[in-house]
Amino acid sequence: MLEVCDLRAGYGRMEVLHGVSVSAVSGRPTVVMGANGVGKTTLCRAITGLIPLRSGAILLDGEDISRCDPAERVRRGVALVPEGRQVFPEMTVRENLRLGAYVHGEPTAAQFDDVAELFPILAERQGQMAGLLSGGEQQMLALARALMARPRVLLLDEPSQGLAPKAVAQVGQAVTRIASRGVAVLLVEQNLTLAEMIARHAVVLESGAVAAEGPADELLSSGAVEASYLGH
Amino acid sequence: MIDLFVQQLVNGLALGSTYALVALGLTLIFGVLLIPNFAHGEFYMLGAFLTYAMVLAGMNFWLAMALAVGAVILLGCLVDRLAFKPVEQAPPLSMMISALAASIILQQSAMLIWGGEARTIPAPVTGVLRTPFFIVTWMQLIVMASLLLAAAGVWLVLNRLRLGLAIRAVAQNRDAALLMGISMFQVRLATFAIGAALGAIAGALLGATFPIYPTMGVNPVLKAFVVLVLGGIGSLPGAVFGGLFLGVVEVMVAGYISSELSDIGAFAILVAVLLLRPQGFFGQAQVER
Amino acid sequence: MKPFSGIGAACALAMLATPLWADEIVVGDLHPITGPANFYGLPESRAIQLAVEEINAAGGLSVGGESHTFRIQTEDTQANPTVGVSALKKLVSSDVRFVIGPLSSGVGPALFPIIDRSDAITQIIDGTIAEGVTNGRNIFRNQATVSQYDVSVVALFKAKGYGSVTMMTDRFHAGFVGTQPALAASLKELGAEIAGEEGYKLGDTDFSATLTRVASRNPDVLLIRGYPAEGALITKQARQLGFEGQVVWEMVSPPSTVLKNISAAEMEGVYNCIPATTEDYIALGNEKAIALEEAYRARFNEPAGELSVLSYDAVHILKAAIEKAGSLENAAVNAALADLTVEEVPQLISDYVPGEGGQLFDDKGQVTLRSAVSVWQGEGWHPATDVIR
Ligand SMILES: Nc1ncnc2c1ncn2[C@@H]1O[C@H](COP(=O)(O)OP(=O)(O)O)[C@@H](O)[C@H]1O
Ligand SMILES: [Mg+2]
Numbered sequence: 014m015l016e017v018c019d020l021r022a023g024y025g026r027m028e029v030l031h032g033v034s035v036s037a038v039s040g041r042p043t044v045v046m047g048a049n050g051v052g053k054t055t056l057c058r059a060i061t062g063l064i065p066l067r068s069g070a071i072l073l074d075g076e077d078i079s080r081c082d083p084a085e086r087v088r089r090g091v092a093l094v095p096e097g098r099q100v101f102p103e104m105t106v107r108e109n110l111r112l113g114a115y116v117h118g119e120p121t122a123a124q125f126d127d128v129a130e131l132f133p134i135l136a137e138r139q140g141q142m143a144g145l146l147s148g149g150e151q152q153m154l155a156l157a158r159a160l161m162a163r164p165r166v167l168l169l170d171e172p173s174q175g176l177a178p179k180a181v182a183q184v185g186q187a188v189t190r191i192a193s194r195g196v197a198v199l200l201v202e203q204n205l206t207l208a209e210m211i212a213r214h215a216v217v218l219e220s221g222a223v224a225a226e227g228p229a230d231e232l233l234s235s236g237a238v239e240a241s242y243l244g245h
Numbered sequence: 246m247i248d249l250f251v252q253q254l255v256n257g258l259a260l261g262s263t264y265a266l267v268a269l270g271l272t273l274i275f276g277v278l279l280i281p282n283f284a285h286g287e288f289y290m291l292g293a294f295l296t297y298a299m300v301l302a303g304m305n306f307w308l309a310m311a312l313a314v315g316a317v318i319l320l321g322c323l324v325d326r327l328a329f330k331p332v333e334q335a336p337p338l339s340m341m342i343s344a345l346a347a348s349i350i351l352q353q354s355a356m357l358i359w360g361g362e363a364r365t366i367p368a369p370v371t372g373v374l375r376t377p378f379f380i381v382t383w384m385q386l387i388v389m390a391s392l393l394l395a396a397a398g399v400w401l402v403l404n405r406l407r408l409g410l411a412i413r414a415v416a417q418n419r420d421a422a423l424l425m426g427i428s429m430f431q432v433r434l435a436t437f438a439i440g441a442a443l444g445a446i447a448g449a450l451l452g453a454t455f456p457i458y459p460t461m462g463v464n465p466v467l468k469a470f471v472v473l474v475l476g477g478i479g480s481l482p483g484a485v486f487g488g489l490f491l492g493v494v495e496v497m498v499a500g501y502i503s504s505e506l507s508d509i510g511a512f513a514i515l516v517a518v519l520l521l522r523p524q525g526f527f528g529q530a531q532v533e534r
Numbered sequence: 535m536k537p538f539s540g541i542g543a544a545c546a547l548a549m550l551a552t553p554l555w556a557d558e559i560v561v562g563d564l565h566p567i568t569g570p571a572n573f574y575g576l577p578e579s580r581a582i583q584l585a586v587e588e589i590n591a592a593g594g595l596s597v598g599g600e601s602h603t604f605r606i607q608t609e610d611t612q613a614n615p616t617v618g619v620s621a622l623k624k625l626v627s628s629d630v631r632f633v634i635g636p637l638s639s640g641v642g643p644a645l646f647p648i649i650d651r652s653d654a655i656t657q658i659i660d661g662t663i664a665e666g667v668t669n670g671r672n673i674f675r676n677q678a679t680v681s682q683y684d685v686s687v688v689a690l691f692k693a694k695g696y697g698s699v700t701m702m703t704d705r706f707h708a709g710f711v712g713t714q715p716a717l718a719a720s721l722k723e724l725g726a727e728i729a730g731e732e733g734y735k736l737g738d739t740d741f742s743a744t745l746t747r748v749a750s751r752n753p754d755v756l757l758i759r760g761y762p763a764e765g766a767l768i769t770k771q772a773r774q775l776g777f778e779g780q781v782v783w784e785m786v787s788p789p790s791t792v793l794k795n796i797s798a799a800e801m802e803g804v805y806n807c808i809p810a811t812t813e814d815y816i817a818l819g820n821e822k823a824i825a826l827e828e829a830y831r832a833r834f835n836e837p838a839g840e841l842s843v844l845s846y847d848a849v850h851i852l853k854a855a856i857e858k859a860g861s862l863e864n865a866a867v868n869a870a871l872a873d874l875t876v877e878e879v880p881q882l883i884s885d886y887v888p889g890e891g892g893q894l895f896d897d898k899g900q901v902t903l904r905s906a907v908s909v910w911q912g913e914g915w916h917p918a919t920d921v922i923r
Contacts, residue, residue, distance in 0.1 A: 063423060087426035099421040101414055112414050116426035119407075162426070249750055252775075256742035263740075361570040363763035364794030373774050382774050455739035456763045456795050458570065464737065499743035505705065505733050507743070 014038045014197055015060070015091065015166040020069035022052075022059040028067065029055045031221045037166050037199035042192045044200045044208040044229060046238050047218030053201040054096050056218075057170045060199075061093045062086050073166065088116045090165030094172055098155040102144025106135055109143050109154055113161030120161050128157045131187055149180030156187060166197045173204035185210040209233055217241050252379040253500040254493065259385040261492020262392040263451050267465045268472035268484040269395055270443030276479025277416040277436045279337075280329050283344040285444050285469070286462020287351035292317050292445025293452030293461065294359055297366045306369035310449040314442050321441025322434055324351075330433070348462075355459035363456035366449070384454050391450055395443055396485050403481075408435055416479060471515055477528025486526055491515075557602045559595065559862065561586065561852065562609065562625040564635030564645075565661065565845075569612035573791050575637050577830075577839020578660060579608055582634055584829050585849035595853050598860040604849070611636050615644035622648060626655065631864055632856075634848045637661030637841070639709040649673055656864050656871070658852055660844040664709040668899035672868045676851060676884070676894075677844050678809045678903045680709040683784050684717040686807035686905040687757065690782065691724050693921045698727040698753040702744070702768060704760030705733035710784070714759075729753035734768070736761060741771050749777040756780070762787035766795035773800060782807060786840045789813075789914035801910040805918060809903035811840040814917050815883060822883045843883040850881040851894065871895065 015037040023029040029052040037043050047053050058064045060071055062083035071079040078086050092113075101109050110128060114120035129136035132153045138146065143154055152172055159167060169188065173181045181204065188211050192198045202208045208215065212229040217237055225237045232238070271285045292313050299309035328347040332339040370383045403409035408431070414422040415432045423429065447465075448457075455461075472491055476483025491511055498510030518525070563582050566575030586604040589595065594603040607630055609621035618641035625633060631654055636642055642662030649655050650669055659667060659675035663683060668675045691699075699721060703710050718728050729751050732744045748756060749772065756772055758765045762785055769781050783806040792801060815823035826846055830838040851874065856862065858878065859870035875892035876882065886894055887902040894901055908915035 061424060063420060082428075083423045084426035084428055087424070093424050095421060095424060099418055099424075101417045101421065103417055104413065108410060112410060112422075112425045112427075115407075115411065158425075249746065252746050253743060256740075256746055260740045260742065356568075360572065361568065362573050362791060362794065363570075365766075365796070367797075375776075380774065380776055451739075456767060458763075496740075496743040500747055504744045 014074060015199065016070075016072040017056075017060060018070045018072065020056070020059060020071070021067040022055055022064055023067065024055075024064070029221055030059070032069065033218065033221070033223055035199070035216050035223070037168075037197040038214075039165075039195050039197045040192075041213045042188075042198040042200065042211050043214040043216065044202055044212035044233075045216045045218060046202060046208060046233075046241070048241060049203070051218045052221050053218060054170055057093055057095070057168050057201060060086075060168060061091060084116060087162050090163070091168070092159040092162045092164035092166070093168040094152075094155045094159045094170065096170040096174065098148075098151045100143040100146075100151050100154050100158070102142065104143055105140050106143055106146070106154055107139040109158050110135075110139075110161050113158035114163075116162060124161055124163075128160065131160075131190065132157050148175050149177065149183065152176060152180065152184055153187070156184065156191075160191065164196060166199065167191060169198070169200045169202075171202055171204075172200075173202060173207045178206075181207055182210075205233060205238065249500075253496050255379040255381050256500070257493030257496035258489055259381060259389060259492070260496055261489035262385075262389045263447070263454075263488075264465070264468050264472050264491050265485045265488025266388065266392050266395060266447040266450070267444065268469040268476070268488050269392075269399065269481065270440040270447070271466065271469045272473050272476070272479055272481065272484040273399065273443070274436055274440040275473065277412055278329075278433060279340075281341055281344055281470075282329075282440065283341075283466060284324055284328070284347040284351060285440065286466035287348050287355075288317050288321055288441045288444030288462075289448040289451075289465060290355060290457065290459060290462040291320065291351065292448030293366065293457040294355055294448075294459075295445075296449040297364065297452060297457060298359075300366055306366070306449075306453070310446070313449055314445040317441045317445035317448075318438045321437040321444075324441075325433055325437040352459045352462070359459065361458060361460075363458045365454075365456050366452040368453040382454075384450075388450050388454065391446060392485065392488075395446060396481060399439065399443070399481055402439065408432075412436055471511070473525075475515060475518055475525055477525030480525070480527035483525055483527030490526075557594075557600065558605045559602050559632065559856070560605050560607050560628070560630045561849070562622075562630040562633040562635075563606050564609050564611055564618070564621055564625065564633055565637055566613035566641075567608065567610040569610075569614065571613035571638055573788060574661070574786065574839065574841055575611070575613065577842045578635070578637065578845040580830065580834055581826065581838065581842035581845040582606060582849055584826065584833065585846045588829075589849065589853055595857055597856055597862060602862075604853075611638070611641050613638040613641060615640045619644055619648065626652075631655055631862075632852055632867070633657045634660055634845065634852065639664035639707055642667040643708065646673070654864055656852075656867050658848045658871075660848040661841060662709075665712055670872060670895065670897045670899035672864065674851075674871050674895050674899040674901075676847050676886070676901045677841070679900060680713045681716065682903060682905065683808050684713055684720070686809070686907050687717060687782070687784055688720045688724065689905055690805055690807055690907050690918075690921055691721055691726055691755075694780075695724075696726050696754040696780065698729045698751075699755040699757050700730040700732065700748050700751065700753045701728070701757045701759065702732045702734060702741075702748075704736060704764065706735050707760055710759040726754075734760070734764060736764065738764060739767065741768050742775060745772045745775045745777065748772065749775045752777070752779060754779050755782050757782045757784065759784045761785060762791045763795050766792050766801075769804060770796045770800055780805065784808065786811060787915075788840050792910075793913070798910075798913050802912075804910045805921075806908045806910070806915055808906065808908075810885060810906040810908075810917070811915075812838050812843045813840065813915060814906060814908060815843060815885075817917055820883060822881065826883065847879075847882050847884055850879050854879045872897075872899070 017035050019032045066079050070077050172184050185207050215229040215232040217225040219241050274282045295313035296309045324347050328343045332343050368384050373382045411427045472487040476487025494514045495507045495511045499507035563579050565579045566572050590603045594601050611618035611621050639662050642664045646667045649657050657673045663680045765783050781804045827838050855867050855870040859866035874894045876886050876888040876894050885904040907918040907921045909918040
């Protein structure tokens with residue numbers, strides 16, 4: 014399980030997160046909600062090591078990984094499906110998947126089979142350039158790519174962004190299946206539908222800090238989230 | 246007149262190969278790391294001078310070239326550590342200034358060691374190939390062949406090695422590459438090593454054809470930047486075809502219009518190409534990042 | 535950019551700090567000590583040093599009964615006009631009133647307007663061949679002009695009766711570009727067809743397009759006017775592209791520089807049309823040239839440069855003029871220079887053609903050097919005695 018304790022992070026002189034604590038536990042998919050610009054992406058970047066922490070700790074099964082470089086965090090089992098998908102556009106689907114497994118060497122045939130089973134469309138298109146896929150397909154690819162790293166904790170940064178409802182539902186199903194295998198899921202979302210579909214636990218961020226927290230079914234229907242989006 | 250045309254075409258391809266050979270390393274470093282490596286001209290220059298020094302000391306040309314390439318690879322990695330890595334987070338302008346500084350420091354060091362006088366490396370292969378249609382020196386053929394070998398070599402590294410996969414990933418999306426657990430340290434090192442090696446190979450070979458002097462890299466790098474834009478930024482086939490195209494255009498302008506106009510002609514063509522195809526011959530239309 | 539300018543400035547400061555001895559005459563030595571033309575400039579500066587040491591050792595100069603010695607203040611022009619002008623300013627601000635130099639057709643014309651307006655500087659040019667940089671009042675030159683180089687070219691064409699020529703000229707060399715129309719006219723008069731006039735620039739490396747055209751027209755002569763690195767490259771590439779005619783150079787070109795860019799075999803038989811250089815005088819058995827060469831070798835452990843004799847001559851010309859004037863005033867020395875005859879300076883090495891009254895300089899302050907043609911044989915230039923004695 015992943016525990017983020019009292020994390021502070023930001024850019025330059027600006028601190029965005031002022032002591033945030035969240036956790037992702039296997040069997041309890043968690044969603045982090047919050048208005049645009051509140052620092053959700055910043056949180057994902059800090060957890061994966063793309064930006065440094067200013068203080069706090071990131072514990073993976075009790076071990077502090079906040080000093081590790083991004084590669085080491087991936088190796089230990091933290092994978093991110095980044096905001097905006099960020100597939101490698103001029104590489105084939107297969108190459109994107111190989112890169113997902115980069116820290117462990119080349120992926121096994123079983124891993125490819127697993128992806129093919131979860132996302133049949135990717136298996137069909139494995140020779141195609143990722144940049145030519147549709148938005149939904151790219152999102153599947155980003156998800157599959159993260160899976161190739163054999164994560165213990167899977168972070169997803171607004172996977173519903175820019176997707177048609179049907180594609181959102183597909184992503185939701187896939188994530189639920191992944192979660193059911195024992196992967197701890199931490200979803201960052203603004204889309205209530207997807208959040209409700211996946212999460213058992215919810216956290217609301219406001220002004221760079223946790224404003225509310227509780228079981229997803231209660232919190233998401235309580236209006237606390239809408240209130241936070243409207244900024245009061 | 247027809248055979249004159251064939252001869253001019255061969256002249257152009259020979260000249261273009263030299264441009265392309267220099268542009269390859271530049272486009273690689275720029276494409277992967279977004280570093281406008283002005284010091285590439287000095288990798289080129291040092292490749293030439295180191296080869297020259299060893300050949301003069303009695304060493305076989307090809308051995309000297311191999312050692313020079315090795316030395317320039319080390320230097321390339323050092324330049325990255327000292328000049329570019331420290332300004333990684335700084336605005337692009339700092340990168341430009343750092344690149345210029347590296348370039349000037351290397352030039353001046355060479356000036357102190359070898360002086361400013363022009364000289365030529367004794368060519369390993371002399372003589373010319375005379376065909377009924379054109380004449381070409383063996384050295385020019387070697388340069389053209391080296392261009393093809395170098396381009397093929399780089400292609401193989403990028404497309405057949407795991408390291409190449411990582412390098413391409415960084416070129417396409419640095420953050421996503423980091424998320425894959427790719428070590429930037431390795432990629433930078435490899436990119437600079439390959440880039441510097443390409444520069445040094447170009448320098449050693451062209452130093453056996455053209456005079457070498459400490460500022461010899463300045464012009465080729467300017468031309469290589471033109472090739473970069475012509476061919477499409479970061480595109481290896483673009484560097485090869487852009488270089489050949491530029492060479493042929495320059496020679497045709499000099500050969501059929503006027504030797505005074507060859508530079509102007511080349512830049513006019515550049516502007517024309519960019520008006521018609523802003524992303525260059527092989528560039529992708531800018532993908533949103 | 536300028537590796538030595540810091541050191542140069544430090545030296546200049548050090549010199550400013552030392553008191554100027556009343557009996558010391560400071561000679562400003564203005565040459566490219568570093569930079570791309572230092573293979574011309576350094577041997578000039580060193581020849582000045584040798585001449586000054588020789589004169590001082592022999593008791594210096596006697597000016598109006600008092601004895602004086604020379605002291606040198608060297609400033610580096612790097613063959614760059616901007617650097618050259620600031621080097622001159624350094625000399626002026628150190629109150630140096632006699633200047634020998636500079637080299638290079640970029641620097642000479644840049645200094646001319648400054649010195650032309652000054653009545654506190656006397657200049658003897660021992661390097662640049664650019665036209666219009668002397669005035670016969672306070673600026674003199676013991677080097678040839680481009681037109682005098684051209685005289686040698688014309689002499690060669692007259693002797694050989696060539697039927698056609700293509701000229702390839704460094705189009706940023708103001709001297710060569712300026713005299714090209716006149717030269718073309720003279721050659722036409724001799725019956726040579728001008729098959730083409732091509733341009734290139736310093737630092738160009740690929741001449742194949744132009745040379746393909748030249749080779750296809752196949753003129754009797756390819757005349758190259760510029761600097762030796764490009765000269766060597768053009769010669770090499772012309773041969774490779776099948777040009778079989780005579781290659782003629784018109785440039786001061788030290789064999790050491792030439793051989794760094796082309797093999798001796800490829801140079802064999804190339805003519806060079808310039809007044810005699812240090813090497814030529816040595817080859818012709820000129821004893822003063824041989825003595826200078828020996829002193830130079832003993833001191834610097836390498837042979838003297840092409841232009842060393844001119845710099846050596848310039849110091850002796852200055853000495854003779856000062857002694858003749860009997861004064862250190864610029865005006866008096868200028869007048870003495872204008873009047874000086876070749877006979878009054880017995881130490882001169884180069885072969886100057888005296889004017890009507892035996893004068894060294896004409897009314898423009900210009901000497902006439904005997905024209906000469908050399909030919910490349912083996913490892914270097916040799917007087918082409920078959921063309922001109
Ligand atoms: N690279 C950056 N440099 C500076 N400020 C940034 C950067 N990225 C995001 N920010 C700022 O940090 C704050 C949080 O951004 P982000 O984490 O992207 O928000 P969210 O993902 O919740 O929409 C915003 O105010 C944003 O403007
Ligand atoms: Mg975001």
